[in-house]
Amino acid sequence: MIAAILILATLCTWIGCVGFARLSSAYDRLHCATFIAASAGPLLVLAAFRADGASDRAWKILLLVVLVLVNGAALSHAVGRAVAWRESGGDMP
Numbered sequence: 001m002i003a004a005i006l007i008l009a010t011l012c013t014w015i016g017c018v019g020f021a022r023l024s025s026a027y028d029r030l031h032c033a034t035f036i037a038a039s040a041g042p043l044l045v046l047a048a049f050r051a052d053g054a055s056d057r058a059w060k061i062l063l064l065v066v067l068v069l070v071n072g073a074a075l076s077h078a079v080g081r082a083v084a085w086r087e088s089g090g091d092m093p
Contacts, residue, residue, distance in 0.1 A: 002047050009043035012036065026083045030076055037072045041065040 016036035020029050045065050048058040 002051050005043050005047040005050065009040040009047070012039040012043065016040075027080065030080055030083075034072055034076045037068050041068055 013036050016032045016039070019032040019035070023029050023032060042065065045058070045062050048061040052058045
């Protein structure tokens with residue numbers, strides 16, 4: 001079961017990487033980068049809790065994934081706003 005979850009997390013990561021390489025727009029690439037964190041992270045947490053139960057290591061992995069999701073959302077917003085500002089010629093407020 002754990003191996004299947006980790007294979008699925010790896011597959012999600014590869015799908016995001018292929019999408020990042022194939023898409024041309026900065027916004028589309030940004031979606032691919034956030035897809036990796038949002039799809040593979042929870043699967044890693046699930047695999048950790050499945051392997052160790054409610055151990056210290058599993059809780060640390062959960063904390064790290066939550067931090068990656070929260071920081072990733074903020075960074076994605078900042079990068080998207082910077083791309084929009086650059087495309088508008090610097091006229092955004």
